[in-house]
Amino acid sequence: MKATAMRTFRAVVCATALAPLGVLAAGAELHLDRAPDRSGDTAALQHGAKLFINYCLNCHGASFMRYNRLRDIGLTEEQIKGSLLFTADKTGEPMRTALRREEAKRWFGAAPPDLSIIARARASEFGSGADWLYTYLRGFYRDESRPTGWNNSVFANVGMPHVLWELQGGRSFQVEQVRARSGKGPTGYEKVVATYDEEGRRTEKVEPLAGADHGEGARTDFGPARGGKLDQAEYDAAVADLVGFLVFMGEPVAGWRKQLGIYVLIALGVLAVLSYALKREYWKDVH
Ligand code: HEC
DSSP, rough: OHHHHHHHHHHHHHHHHHHHHHHHHHHHHOOOOOOOOOOTTTTHHHHHHHHHHHHTTTOEEEEEEEGGGGGGGGGGGIIIIIIIIISSSSTTSSSSSSHHHHHHHHHHHHOOOTTTTTHHTTOOOOOOHHHHHHHHHHHHOEEEEETTTTSSSSSOOOOSOOOOHHHEEEEEEEEEEEEEOSSSSSOOEEEEEEEEETTOOOOEEEEESSSSOOOEEEEEOOOOEOOOOOOHHHHHHHHHHHHHHHHTTTTTHHHHHHHHHHHHHHHHHHHEEEEEEHHHHHHHHOO
């Protein structure tokens, strides 16, 4: 009797402890598009820097990034001073945002985070941080129920509007979800198709599925973009450049690290010569 009670107790404890895991596993599947690699491509990184300064610095800062580090991607001091230095007086200053934190919170419901290391922060088992950013910046759709009029396919109910809208234009969006039927009536599964048209109006279609053997999950799909300055391929390329720059920012010491490697090798070389000289000095007396 006691053993049975113990077993029941253990089963309950285990089930309670593991229950949240089941929920997470079912809901956390995230499809990310692969970001093209722009590292070492200075023209692309310069384009990314310009996009970042023009479109992102209004709201986000990059406080680990000093303007003069733009020299690492091939820009001259004059170019930086001439057309890129918006939120500072000297090129040695960090890229601050023009927006005040309290104001941002009031307007968007959330403060725009510092983007210095966002490319590292967003890495997960579903892909690199660059993949997440590449999908996110191409994942905005109109949703009239949101305060900004925008929503995002990988960041649900995001507080950020689609700031690259003039480049991409508007698109329709569709989420197709298979889920267990809830409420009264027969148990089983249903397919829910939610469509947002180009103005962000939502329509929903629910259709019961026959049988009891369906995996739950969601699939998303975008309609073609209209009204932007760039076509789909150009927009994707521009976002890839911007993401390349965000990745570059997140590696504040990439250049220095390589230089340090060379210094270490030189120091080791000098040390080797010295040790050899010392060895000869000692052995002179032994022979
Ligand atoms: C009009 C202000 C505004 C502009 C301009 C803006 N953002 Fe945002 N951004 C926000 C806000 C507000 C959030 C916080 C959203 C939230 O938490 O719901 C955000 C969030 C983000 C996030 C998600 C951060 C996280 O939590 O992981 C990324 C990435 C991002 N922005 C990138 C960019 C990039 C790149 C640009 C330039 C193309 C940009 N943003 C321009 C307001 C802005």
